[in-house]
Each structure stands twice: as structure tokens, then as C-alpha cells.
Amino acid sequence: LVLCALVAFAAADVPLAKRQQDVNHLLWNVYDHHHFDDLKGYAASFDPVGDVSQYKDGGEAARHLVQEEKDHRLLDQHHWFSLFNERQREEALMLFEVLIQCKEWDCAVKNAAYWREHMNEGEFVYALYTAVIHSDLGHGIVLPPLYEVTPHLFTNSEIIQKAYTAKMTNTPGTFEMEFTGTKKNKEQRVAYFGEDIGMNVHHVTWHMDFPFWWEDRYGGHLDRKGELFFWVHHQLTVRFDSERLSNYLDMVDELQWDKPIEEGFAPHTIYKYGGEFPARPDHIHFEDVDGVARVRDMIIMESRIHDAIGHGYITDKDGKVINIMNDQGIDKLRDIIESSVYSPNVQYYGALHNTAHIMLGRQGDPHGKYNMPPGVMEHFETATRDPTFFRLHKYMDNIFKEHKYSLPPYTHEDLDFPGVNVDSLSIDGELKTYFEDYEFDLRNAVDSAEGIPTVDLKASVHRLNHDDFSFVADVNNNNGKEVVGTFRIYLCPRFDNNGERFDFTNGSWHCIEMDKFWKTLSPGGNHVVRKSRDSSVTVPDVPSFQSLIDAADSGSFSMPEFERSCGIPNRMLLPKGKKNGMDFALILAVTDGSYDLTHSDAESEHGGTHAQCGAHGETYPDKRPMGFPIDRYIPDRRVYDETTNMKFTYVKVYHDDSRH
Ligand SMILES: [Cu+2]
Structure with missing residues (x-):
């Protein structure tokens, strides 16, 4: 590297x-x-x-x-x-x-x-x-954080107006950003997630790292792009569900083309040029969108995809059959659903995901009668602000689940790592979340010209954070020689919003990926401590635009740890807890790195954010399907209980609302 x-x-x-x-x-x-x-x-x-x-x-x-x-x-x-x-x-x-x-x-x-x-x-x-x-x-x-380059797409129109006034009156100011709505709207309880500026940078950057328009002639094949799409959005979905549970809301229901769109949305967001983003009232029925698609076409596209899953194969544009009943099937399936240029048959399978984004974005003005600009769903920067983003992605996630659950369940041999015992699994430190305030720069939101003085303008946002902690495991290696272990850590909500307990079979799909890393295990006991800050799912806060300017102007610049901004913000690694503790199951699976790891260096961090964003310009470090070993149907948990290389424990995540 x-x-x-x-x-x-x-x-x-x-x-x-x-x-x-x-x-x-x-x-x-x-x-x-x-x-x-x-x-x-x-x-x-x-x-x-x-x-x-x-x-x-x-x-x-x-x-x-x-x-x-x-x-x-x-x-x-x-x-x-x-x-x-x-x-x-x-x-x-x-x-x-x-x-x-x-x-x-x-x-x-x-x-x-x-x-x-x-x-x-x-x-x-x-x-x-x-x-x-x-x-x-x-x-x-290091690309500057987009919320400081094009702030309009990350903050409210109210803040933008205040910034203009401040600029025109030459009065510096910091403006507190509110989430879009009142407490009468239950969805507001989780707006901090969909409207989080760091989460939005993660989402928009993921789509830049793995664009649907990518052709290999631009610079090589993007390894497992389709599967990464499934995985990163699946993880957004399960994280959002967990945040909902912590706020006493049901998990998200999927969107259906022939049913009303339950949630309306008032974006309170304005384009730099083009006016306000269109709003959508509650409970509207899907309308055909002129020049985009008919609702009927969406249903047809969807049923062709269900057919492919039912058959276990995709048909390419020449009528050839591509088998999807294997580990690689998810990658192909995602390519046809997005659809990306990698899709083997756009003509037939269409572009369910992209078209759905536009359909949802236009429901406020489906026939173009009011000359409205595109909706928030038509920008990766703003899409997660709208609650229907998560409904749409739950709908697509269920299609993937249908495929994943059609594959044969893992056997003991698939899961086992002979000679490796995980003796204990615990947390060092307390799992505790809290809200904090964070300021970002709005100077690029307002117009300027030569000779006009700069005015300091900032937005202040409320954002989720947590105390640092570490995963601690004692792993015994009885192989008499060094082996490489792949450590896979998941955190899974234990109860739904009605207090019903998830069992192994129906709870595993909702697990949050917390970390994945490789470790050489010496013969005998190994005491493994992994810091929450080192998680390969997350990235640290992107440095502010001003700090990038200062560093570059100083003449020496080196910030490799910030080069990639794709990744869940590290402060959101832990889902929000509850005051008296929210119950989760913590899972650690240590699998055979000599099989799993596609690279030779067992201690490498592969750029630090590989789990959901891949290793830039390289093959995905992990040969296993994303979500392994809990990505398939589990009809009988004994297969897992009978392995020694996995460990389950229960933990509570607390939320401290006295802080902030
Ligand atoms: Cu997306």
C-alpha cells in the first residue's frame, strides 16, 4: 500500500x-x-x-x-x-x-x-x-467536507436566510440548526439520524466511491460494487431501525407501490439556485411521473426481479443465464436493481432503485405543473432526510433478504475455525451515547465578491456521539502454530418496539456491523483489545475546510487518516441507547483468515474503512459474503452453538441526556 x-x-x-x-x-x-x-x-x-x-x-x-x-x-x-x-x-x-x-x-x-x-x-x-x-x-x-462547500444541501433554509442577513449586515453569527418538524411528527425523534451532516457525507461519498455510472475504462473494475451497495444500505437500514427502537418507534415498514406513502415530508431546505425543495403531504397515493415512469412499470420491474430470485438466475441481454444461487449472486442482483452500468440487462430489469428515487422525489409535482426543482430524494446529499428513503431501502432490503434466505443455510464446516476457541467477550468502558453540539462553516453558502469583507458564519448542529470503549476477547489458539483470525463483531437489538424478544432466526437480519479486522493469533491464549475508534466501519470527523486550508497553506500537508470520507462517522458507531439501558446481543465470530483474507498482510487496516467502503483501488479484503456469518437464514441455531469460534453476550447501551 x-x-x-x-x-x-x-x-x-x-x-x-x-x-x-x-x-x-x-x-x-x-x-x-x-x-x-x-x-x-x-x-x-x-x-x-x-x-x-x-x-x-x-x-x-x-x-x-x-x-x-x-x-x-x-x-x-x-x-x-x-x-x-x-x-x-x-x-x-x-x-x-x-x-x-x-x-x-x-x-x-x-x-x-x-x-x-x-x-x-x-x-x-x-x-x-x-x-x-x-x-x-x-x-x-483530503476533499473538504461537502457541508462546507455546498452548505445548502446540508442545512435548513431558515439558517441560510440568517446567513444571508448576517453577511449583508456584516455581522458574524452562529445559527442553531433545528430538525425539520415539530414533536407532533413522531419521525422527528429520529431526524437526528437522517439529517446528520456526517451521515450524509458518508452516504454521498459512498455513491462517489462506487458510482452507478462507473465504467471500467475509467480506471479498473470496482470490486464487489453491487454487493457493497447492498451492504452499505442494509446497514443504514438496520442502524435506522435501531435508532427508532431507542426512541420508542416501530422499525420501518417497507414502501409499496400500490399503497399510500404514509409519511409526508417538509424538507425546509432550499437550493442555492432553484428555490425550495418540494414538500409532500401525508398519505398520498403514488402518481405516475411524466417522463420518468408509471407506477405500473415499477411493479413490473419489481416482479421481474422477484422472478429472477425465484428462478435463481438472471437473464442477460443475449438471453444467457447467470446463476445467482451462490455467494456472488447478491453482487449481480444489486447491479440489476440499482441499476449500475454493470447490469447485464438494463433493458429488461430497468433501474428499480434509481427510478424509485426520482419517483419519490417528484410526488409533490408529478406532472411538472408547478415547475418545481427535484426533490430531496434526487440528491444523495439530502435523500436520507426524507423518511421514505428508509421505506424505499427497506423495500429493497427485503428483496435482498428474499434472495439471501433462498441460499442454503451455513453448515458447521462453513462456520467452523478448528482449534480456535473464543473463551470470553466483553466491553471495556461503558456503552454510553449522548448528544453534543458541533459547528460548521457557512461562509460558502453566501455570495461574495472582491472587496467585500468576509463574515464569519457558522451553523450549530445537534449530533450523536458516544464515549470511547473497547471490545475485549480472549481467544485460545490450539493449533500449535500461528493462525490468522478474521474478527467479525455485530450488535443486535434484542427486543422490538412492543418488547417482543427477537430470537436467533428473526433477529440476525437486524444486526449492526460494528467492526471487522484481522489478527494473528499466537499458539495458546490471546488477549485481544480492539478500540472503538479503530473500527473499520467508521471514519473520524472530516477536518473542517478552514483547517485544510491552513494545513495546505503552511506548505506541508499530510493527513492520510482523513483521505477517505466514506464510512459511518465514528461518533455514530454506537446506536443511541436508552436512559436505563437498551438491550443488545453482542456477537463475535472469529473465522479462518487464511481462507477469508484476500491480502497477504494480516495486520493491515486496508485504509481503515473497508468494511462498508472497500479498500480503495484494491480487491475487497474479505472473501466472505458481507454480513457473514449471519447473512443467511438460520433455521437451527445449534449449528452456531456447536462452534467454538463464536461467542454471544448481552450488553446494554445507555443514553446520557444530562450531558449537552
Ligand atoms: Cu444510497
Whole structure:
């Protein structure tokens, strides 16, 4: 890993601090003209097709984009941008291609500076983010948190208005952000989850790391992208359910096309350009959406997918059969449901997930009569704010469950790790959650111009956090030699909202993945302590835009631990508890790393956030299906009880509401 980073660094040929500084400057106040002289110069005089030897493709992508501009086909500036809008996505990807075709950093910066002034700002931001993530030139760069680049998509319209006033009256301010609704709306009890800025950055970044539009010619195959899609959304779903239980709400019910959409939603969110996000009242029936899909088509698409699961195979576009009754089936199934470019038959299976997002986003104005901009469901930044996001994903999760539960249950041989005994499992420290306040920068929400003084503007948000703790296990290795163990840790709610206890069979689908890591086990006893901060499911807080600016401007920049912002925020690793303790089962499975681990280095952290976000540019470190060993139907728990390499225990998670 280190070696590959070094090679990439040499290829970039420009110090990381400089590259970070360029990205900072390119993203500062994106709705305004450039603020920095070098970038201004490029925007004014750089010719993207002047020297085509700077591109790997001989300038093909650049010529294409330049022609589109000449033909006045590009979307105007000061207009909303949605990735789900086909033409807008095409344009953003045209710029993405130009950037990833650049051989050197210089080419990328000049193009970015030029196109920032010649293209829609939303398209520009999307293209730059995805290019930095996927191009070798981007290695080491920490992308600023999107909530400080495009704050409109992360905060309320009320806050945005206050920020404008503060700017115009030249009065610095910090504005407290409220969640969208009153206590009369039960969904408000869990708004802190769907509206969490860190969770939204995780979600939007996941979709940038594993885009549905990805083609392998951009830079290789994204390993197990379809399965990762299932897993990351499954985990969002079970986490949301657990948060609901802690707030005395039932788990989410799935969405159904022929039934009313129970929850309405008033986003209280405004576009930078394009007005307010549309609202939706309670209990409306699905309407066909002009130019998108009929409700009937959605039902047909869904039934074709159920057929595939029932048959155990997918039919590709040439009529060939692809078996899905195996570990890889979930990956294929997800590709057809999303649908991603990897789908073997878009014509037949359609794009259930993406179309559903648009259908839901448009229910406020399905026939386009009121000229409303896209809904929150049509942006990965904002989608989880709407409670129907979780209904939609529960609906898709149930389709995956149908598939997973059609596979044969695991046998003793599948689960066993001979000679390895987990003797004990416990927690060091107290499992305790609390709310805290966090401030982020709003300066990029408001307009600015040369000569106008900057005014300090901040939003203050309420967010979930927990005390640090560690997982502690004593593992005995009786093999007489070193072995590598894969440690898989899950936390599973024990009771539903009515106090009914989940048994092993119906509770295992609701388990939250807490961590997965590898450890070399010496012969004899091994005392394993794993800190909550090291979880491979999570990432630390993204540094603020200002701290990235300060670090890059200082001339030395190195923040490898923040390079990836895909991952559940570490402060949300633990689901919210209850005052007197919420009951969970804690599961540890230690499985055979010599079989599971696809890499040779047993002690590597694989970039730190691999469990749900993969190892960037590499194969997924774990050969087993995501969710192993509790991702399949468990008709008889004795198969698990008879293994020695798994351990169950009960824990309580407390919530401290005196803090904050
Ligand atoms: Cu998503």
C-alpha cells in the first residue's frame, strides 16, 4: 500500500500541499468567480484543446466537451444540478473524463479552473470530487467536507436566510440548526439520524466511491460494487431501525407501490439556485411521473426481479443465464436493481432503485405543473432526510433478504475455525451515547465578491456521539502454530418496539456491523483489545475546510487518516441507547483468515474503512459474503452453538441526556 502511494506521488510530481491547496482554492466559493489569481488566469486564457499531448486519450474527452460548449449545449450556471438528471449527469461526466485523462496535475488544475467558469457549478463540484477520488493525481488529497462547500444541501433554509442577513449586515453569527418538524411528527425523534451532516457525507461519498455510472475504462473494475451497495444500505437500514427502537418507534415498514406513502415530508431546505425543495403531504397515493415512469412499470420491474430470485438466475441481454444461487449472486442482483452500468440487462430489469428515487422525489409535482426543482430524494446529499428513503431501502432490503434466505443455510464446516476457541467477550468502558453540539462553516453558502469583507458564519448542529470503549476477547489458539483470525463483531437489538424478544432466526437480519479486522493469533491464549475508534466501519470527523486550508497553506500537508470520507462517522458507531439501558446481543465470530483474507498482510487496516467502503483501488479484503456469518437464514441455531469460534453476550447501551 505504502509503495503504491509512493509511486502515485511521484507520478503526480507536484507536492501534496500544493495539490491540496489547488483543490481548496477550486472549491472555495464555487458559485462566485475565482478568488485566486492563478486560477483566474487559467479560466481566462487556458485552451483545453491547445495541447492535446497532456491527455492520455489524445484530447478526445476535452474536444468533446469543448464542442458541447461551442454548440451551447451545456447547462447554464446558477441552476440546480441533480445526478439523477440524465443530461446533467452526462455533462458532469464529460468533465470528469477530461480530468481523469490528464497525465499531470497541471493539466487537471487548468482544466478545472477553466471549466469552473464555463460550466454549471453543481456539475463542476461533482466532477472534481469524483475525479480526485478516482484519479491517481488525487492521492493524498483530503476533499473538504461537502457541508462546507455546498452548505445548502446540508442545512435548513431558515439558517441560510440568517446567513444571508448576517453577511449583508456584516455581522458574524452562529445559527442553531433545528430538525425539520415539530414533536407532533413522531419521525422527528429520529431526524437526528437522517439529517446528520456526517451521515450524509458518508452516504454521498459512498455513491462517489462506487458510482452507478462507473465504467471500467475509467480506471479498473470496482470490486464487489453491487454487493457493497447492498451492504452499505442494509446497514443504514438496520442502524435506522435501531435508532427508532431507542426512541420508542416501530422499525420501518417497507414502501409499496400500490399503497399510500404514509409519511409526508417538509424538507425546509432550499437550493442555492432553484428555490425550495418540494414538500409532500401525508398519505398520498403514488402518481405516475411524466417522463420518468408509471407506477405500473415499477411493479413490473419489481416482479421481474422477484422472478429472477425465484428462478435463481438472471437473464442477460443475449438471453444467457447467470446463476445467482451462490455467494456472488447478491453482487449481480444489486447491479440489476440499482441499476449500475454493470447490469447485464438494463433493458429488461430497468433501474428499480434509481427510478424509485426520482419517483419519490417528484410526488409533490408529478406532472411538472408547478415547475418545481427535484426533490430531496434526487440528491444523495439530502435523500436520507426524507423518511421514505428508509421505506424505499427497506423495500429493497427485503428483496435482498428474499434472495439471501433462498441460499442454503451455513453448515458447521462453513462456520467452523478448528482449534480456535473464543473463551470470553466483553466491553471495556461503558456503552454510553449522548448528544453534543458541533459547528460548521457557512461562509460558502453566501455570495461574495472582491472587496467585500468576509463574515464569519457558522451553523450549530445537534449530533450523536458516544464515549470511547473497547471490545475485549480472549481467544485460545490450539493449533500449535500461528493462525490468522478474521474478527467479525455485530450488535443486535434484542427486543422490538412492543418488547417482543427477537430470537436467533428473526433477529440476525437486524444486526449492526460494528467492526471487522484481522489478527494473528499466537499458539495458546490471546488477549485481544480492539478500540472503538479503530473500527473499520467508521471514519473520524472530516477536518473542517478552514483547517485544510491552513494545513495546505503552511506548505506541508499530510493527513492520510482523513483521505477517505466514506464510512459511518465514528461518533455514530454506537446506536443511541436508552436512559436505563437498551438491550443488545453482542456477537463475535472469529473465522479462518487464511481462507477469508484476500491480502497477504494480516495486520493491515486496508485504509481503515473497508468494511462498508472497500479498500480503495484494491480487491475487497474479505472473501466472505458481507454480513457473514449471519447473512443467511438460520433455521437451527445449534449449528452456531456447536462452534467454538463464536461467542454471544448481552450488553446494554445507555443514553446520557444530562450531558449537552
Ligand atoms: Cu444510497
